[in-house]
Amino acid sequence: MKQALRSSEAAERMPDGATVLIGGFMGVGSPHRMIDALVARGIRGLTIVANDTARPGLGIGKLITAGAVARVITSHIGLNPETQARMLAGEIEVDLVPQGTLVERIRAGGVGLGGILTATGLGTEVEEGKQVIEIEGRRYLLELPIRGDFALIAAHRADYVGNLEYTLTAHNFNPIMALAADTVIAEAEAIVPVGVIPPDAVKTPGVLVDHLLGRAA
Amino acid sequence: MKQALRSSEAAERMPDGATVLIGGFMGVGSPHRMIDALVARGIRGLTIVANDTARPGLGIGKLITAGAVARVITSHIGLNPETQARMLAGEIEVDLVPQGTLVERIRAGGVGLGGILTATGLGTEVEEGKQVIEIEGRRYLLELPIRGDFALIAAHRADYVGNLEYTLTAHNFNPIMALAADTVIAEAEAIVPVGVIPPDAVKTPGVLVDHLLGRAA
């Protein structure tokens, strides 16, 4: 059984400079309470791994605006002009990774693979500096795993042992990121007693979750 | 919307010598109706990819006993003395693959990866003949994808468009195998109208399923 943690307490446990996987797609299915708590704590120098940086004032965009981020590993920053401006000004380092490669690299980090071979990115800038491996006459890029010190996960419902359910397009990177960090912090819209989420509906087993944010005050 | 197919019709579409991925773990979550239909059809020379060969008289064990199988790619044959006997007699070729590597190789075949790097099998017979790749001082085996001409999938419920639900330990290899074959044939314990399985409960999207066996007569 998990102890319910306040978002401010959770944010205190995260040091400046940490590598943080953050769920969500344009703010949908993002851990908004944890993001707000990190902004409030004034955290600095983060490496963020996330699909995108949302928009200014939304989700991960708040961390960008707050100056909390030193580096982003992401697939898309097109809807956040502030990320682009800070990148061009040299304030944020941005590593652009194809979305499918990004999620597979995080999964590889989570399930103990040393790397994966993919055709995505061949013949593009993504190929630069990477090892190319030929198998039966076809070329593939060797892409390496990504892991975080922390993963911040947003779920639809959690139960007391930390089992998580997601809904609709709010799944996105969350179930994969929950596999790939030393410390996994989940926030859910509702926390229900054990047994309310049936075994077949659990998408992230509670054994993966280290901390659960308590009911929003 | 799928057309409901009889198991005998489905078996007729499968040629001798095909490579067939078959779900199940010791017969639990195996496509028993399709297996019976293949035995009845007298199919020969199959390459079976499956976690195990169950027991004589159970699940995949029936295909072994019927002499339908030329080769098995599997993690475990210990509970089927007939597989072992036929292997030692040179009648069946058996490729033993660690269970986690087997499922990841099938997944790689299903999601378009050219291969995966894993530490499982290093320093064992599994390493023989494989490429070893060193990354940041750690060694990994390069394991290649597996795909089938057919995947035979057992599900708990299907809906009319082929969305599948699984239950408890009858998931096992089924959701992964459904990704990795040219033709996917699913049998379910019940077929329900569209909408009865809510989007969040779908574990194999119907777009992956080519044929659905009709209600058992």
Next chain:
Amino acid sequence: MNIEMEKIGMDPKERIARRVAQEIVPGTLVNLGVGLPSMVANYVPAERGVFFQAENGVIGLGARPPEGMEDKDLTDAGGGFVTAVPGAASIDSAMSFGLIRGGHLDMTVLGGLEVDENGHLANWKVPGKMVPGMGGAMDLVAGARRVVVAMQHSARGASKIVPVCTLPLTAARRVDLIVTDLAVIRPGEDGLTLVERAPGVSVDAIVEATTAHLNVPDNVPEMRLD
């Protein structure tokens, strides 16, 4: 070209979307990019049994929801509210891109900045100016069975169909079809072939508006825009 567009009483984007919709095979899985490509869904009748995928996590993307019934957890890849059709499935990003990269996606429709005589697409970066990132575009072009580029023929008076892409490529793969407000063009081994022209647009006008070399057959029929 705008004058001609107005003549036939159809917005150029609508023309493109209607023409692309004809490419969509019944009962398939299709991904539509953000922006213009997403308009294609408006012209695909429900009876065709097509499932649209939004790569952010739904198979069975539907139209906009009724006012006041939007669900914050159901959006398309552009972040706009959508619905889910009966028979829809929620999927995570690993499954979503597993479908795209594993050859399960029958077709993708993407916007473009440039397409060249090799059929190469560039659509994710203008160095030094605009770097939105590739999002899912590289996966889609590398993985989809069929890639259709839907874009305006020109931008600010300059042809977007060029001899060789000057912008960074999205993939090494040759796309399968280009549909613009002026023409339908098929890339192949022997370069770009003009296969259809927009209603009221002459072959000469298309060739003039295109910096890439176009193979022009004797007969170039008009697009059918039903």
Next chain:
Amino acid sequence: MNIEMEKIGMDPKERIARRVAQEIVPGTLVNLGVGLPSMVANYVPAERGVFFQAENGVIGLGARPPEGMEDKDLTDAGGGFVTAVPGAASIDSAMSFGLIRGGHLDMTVLGGLEVDENGHLANWKVPGKMVPGMGGAMDLVAGARRVVVAMQHSARGASKIVPVCTLPLTAARRVDLIVTDLAVIRPGEDGLTLVERAPGVSVDAIVEATTAHLNVPDNVPEMRLD
């Protein structure tokens, strides 16, 4: 050794299972192999909040179901009927082995055919005789944070703890602990160290029953078997 076992009124397998159960840390995720290792669960009180994983697809494996209430779709990795505890999760094989290989499994308990002075385990093949296959054993030994081997000290009078494994290895990794009916042995950089002896069993008897070299400290306490 059977005489001594009977003296203390406990089956050798039960002794092993009870001793291994003490290794299990509250609140962790543990995988128990088929056979003897699966007996360990009987001696882990529910209050410890341990989740047992069956690699065929459940986290939160429970005891045997009541007679007549068995579910054909809920078994352990040996195919035997089990229950699921409250808070259990169903998982597919990719997630199951993702947990095992990704470092999420705190401990695994496996049977063995041989363990050697390097701490290497052999437990999946007797060439020419018995080739059950490795099942999940290679993944478990390569991936679990802690590997405990639970086995009888000898088979048909021959020591199973040997200088160098003669059977094919399960992994190159050194296991963390060996628990037999006679002893608890810890493999390390400097070989195998005898850390506990079964009640009523002398150090000399253990050394005599073991073909591998054992480091023997001055004080080798008796196993506590609560």
